Amino acid sequence: MELTREEESALKGEHGETMQMAYRILVATGEATDAEKLIPIEWTHLSGVNYNTIGDAGEEFLSSVSKDARVKVKTTLNPMGFDIDNVSNYGLDENFISKQLSIKNSYETMGVTPSFSCIPYEIFDIPKDGTQVAFAESNAAIHANSYDNLKTNKESAFSALASALTGKSPNSSLRKEETPNITINMKIKNPNELSYGMLGFFAGKVGDTSVNISGLSNMDNRQQKAMCGGMGTSGTCAKFIFGDGDSDCEKIDFDEKELQNVHDELNTAENGDIITLGSPQLGLEEITELSQKLKGRSFKKRCMVFTPRTVKVQMQKLGYTNELEKAGCEILSDCCTCLTPLINKDNVDAVTTNSIKGAFYLNNSNKVGVNLKPLSEIIEDETK
Amino acid sequence: MNKVLVAGKVNGTILKSKDSINFLGTVDKKTGIISDKNHDLYNKSLKDSILVFPSGVGSSVGAYTIYSIKSNDVAPLAMICKKADLTVATGCALANIPLITISEQEFSSLENGMKITLDTENSTPILH
Numbered sequence: 001m002e003l004t005r006e007e008e009s010a011l012k013g014e015h016g017e018t019m020q021m022a023y024r025i026l027v028a029t030g031e032a033t034d035a036e037k038l039i040p041i042e043w044t045h046l047s048g049v050n051y052n053t054i055g056d057a058g059e060e061f062l063s064s065v066s067k068d069a070r071v072k073v074k075t076t077l078n079p080m081g082f083d084i085d086n087v088s089n090y091g092l093d094e095n096f097i098s099k100q101l102s103i104k105n106s107y108e109t110m111g112v113t114p115s116f117s118c119i120p121y122e123i124f125d126i127p128k129d130g131t132q133v134a135f136a137e138s139n140a141a142i143h144a145n146s147y148d149n150l151k152t153n154k155e156s157a158f159s160a161l162a163s164a165l166t167g168k169s170p171n172s173s174l175r176k177e178e179t180p181n182i183t184i185n186m187k188i189k190n191p192n193e194l195s196y197g198m199l200g201f202f203a204g205k206v207g208d209t210s211v212n213i214s215g216l217s218n219m220d221n222r223q224q225k226a227m228c229g230g231m232g233t234s235g236t237c238a239k240f241i242f243g244d245g246d247s248d249c250e251k252i253d254f255d256e257k258e259l260q261n262v263h264d265e266l267n268t269a270e271n272g273d274i275i276t277l278g279s280p281q282l283g284l285e286e287i288t289e290l291s292q293k294l295k296g297r298s299f300k301k302r303c304m305v306f307t308p309r310t311v312k313v314q315m316q317k318l319g320y321t322n323e324l325e326k327a328g329c330e331i332l333s334d335c336c337t338c339l340t341p342l343i344n345k346d347n348v349d350a351v352t353t354n355s356i357k358g359a360f361y362l363n364n365s366n367k368v369g370v371n372l373k374p375l376s377e378i379i380e381d382e383t384k
Numbered sequence: 385m386n387k388v389l390v391a392g393k394v395n396g397t398i399l400k401s402k403d404s405i406n407f408l409g410t411v412d413k414k415t416g417i418i419s420d421k422n423h424d425l426y427n428k429s430l431k432d433s434i435l436v437f438p439s440g441v442g443s444s445v446g447a448y449t450i451y452s453i454k455s456n457d458v459a460p461l462a463m464i465c466k467k468a469d470l471t472v473a474t475g476c477a478l479a480n481i482p483l484i485t486i487s488e489q490e491f492s493s494l495e496n497g498m499k500i501t502l503d504t505e506n507s508t509p510i511l512h
Contacts, residue, residue, distance in 0.1 A: 028477035032468035053445045057452035156447040158474035364409035
C-alpha cells in the first residue's frame with residue numbers, strides 16, 4: 001500500500017504513539033483488503049463498547065488511549081451492556097456497571113457521540129450518495145452498503161477506531177465497483193423476517209465480500225434489517241447487490257432445505273422463558289407497528305424490547321412506551337439482545353426471539369437455548 | 385497470495401483448523417480455549433501455538449478478543465490464514481501477533497503438530 005509522506009511519518013511514530021498505533025492498524029487492514037492507498041472518510045461507527053464483549057483488556061485499552069486520542073470525524077457508537085435508567089432491576093454486579101461506565105466515559109472523552117445503537121442508518125441523517133464512511137457494526141455496514149448508498153468496509157472495532165482518529169480508511173474492494181461471482185436465489189414462498197434473517201446467515205457463509213441476490217419480494221424495514229443482521233453474523237460478506245448478476249456467476253438456491261439447515265443450527269429450544277425483540281434494535285417504525293399489534297393483548301411472560309435512546313425518547317412522547325409497558329414489555333435503550341449481560345444461563349434456560357443475529361450470540365456466548373419464531377407467531381403464541 | 389500483515393519472527397508448533405474462527409463467539413477470553421461444540425478445534429487451547437486456519441468470521445468485536453487473549457497470555461504465537469479478514473488483521477496488529485496469509489497449496493502442506501519457524505523478513509517466511 002502506498003502511503004503519503006505524512007502517513008509514513010505517523011507510522012514511524014513521529015506523531016505520537018496513538019497515531020502510530022492507528023496507522024499500524026490501517027496498514028494491516030489495507031494489506032488484508034488489497035487497498036492501494038488510504039482515503040478520507042466522513043463518518044465512523046464504532047463497535048467494541050459492551051464490557052461483556054471487550055472485557056478488562058478492552059476497558060484498560062480504551063482508558064489508556066482516551067488520555068490523548070480525539071476523533072477527527074463524526075463518530076457514533078454501538079450498544080453497551082445495560083440501560084442506566086433501569087439497570088437496578090437486573091441485578092448486575094457493581095464491577096460490571098463501573099467498568100461499563102468507564103468505557104462510556106473513555107469514548108465520550110475521545111469526542112464520540114454516545115448513541116449506543118446498532119442502527120445508525122435509522123437514527124441519523126444519511127449523507128449524500130456514495131459518501132465514504134467506516135462502520136464496524138456488521139449489520140450497519142451491510143445496510144449502509146446495500147440500502148443507504150454509502151460505502152464502507154466491514155470494519156473491525158480497531159480499524160473503525162483508527163479511522164475515527166485519523167479520518168482515513170483503506171480504499172478496499174468494497175469501496176469500489178463490486179462484481180460478485182455468486183448469485184443467491186431466494187426460493188422461499190411467503191417469507192417473513194425470520195426467513196430473511198436465515199437467508200442472510202446463509203449468504204454470509206457462501207459469499208466472499210459481496211453477493212448478488214435475486215428472487216426477493218418487496219421487503220419491509222424489519223425484513224431488511226434481519227437479512228443484514230443474519231449476514232453479518234456468519235461471514236465476512238458486507239454487501240448485497242440486488243439482481244441476477246453476470247451470466248457466469250455461480251447460482252445457488254436458498255430453498256426449504258437450506259432454510260431448515262440454518263433453523264436446525266440456531267433453533268436449540270422448543271420454548272423460551274422470556275422473549276427478546278431487537279437485534280438489530282427496533283426503530284420507531286417497528287415500535288409503532290409493535291404497539292399496534294399488541295393493542296388489547298399482553299404477554300404471558302417477560303418480553304424485553306431493545307431500542308436506541310433517541311427512539312425511547314420519541315416513543316415516550318408518542319405514548320407508545322405506556323402502551324407497550326401495559327402489554328408487559330420491558331423497554332431497554334443503549335443495549336441490545338446480542339451479548340447482553342442481562343440474559344444468562346443462571347436465570348434463563350432459553351429465549352424466544354425472531355432475530356438470527358441474536359440467536360447466534362445467545363447460543364454461543366450467553367449459552368442459553370434459543371427458540372426462533374417470527375414476530376407474528378410470537379404475538380399469537382405468547383400473548384393473551 | 386502471500387502477504388505480511390503483521391511482521392515478526394517466532395518458532396512454534398502448528399495448531400491447524402479446517403474451520404474458520406469467530407473469535408467473539410467461540411474463543412474463551414480467559415483461557416484461549418475454543419468453546420463452540422461444532423468447531424474443529426472444540427476444547428483446544430490456542431495458547432503458544434502457530435494457529436493455522438482459513439480465516440476469521442463474524443462480529444468485528446472479535447478483534448478485542450484477540451487483544452484480550454494476548455493480555456491474558458493465552459494467545460497464539462503467530463497466525464497463518466488463507467484469507468486475511470479485518471477482525472483478525474487488526475486484532476493481531478494491536479496485540480502485535482505476527483500474521484501472514486499463504487496460498488491454498490501452502491495451506492494444505494501445513495499439518496497439525498508440525499514444528500516451524502515463521503520469519504516475515506525472510507523471502508520464504510515458513511521454514512520447516
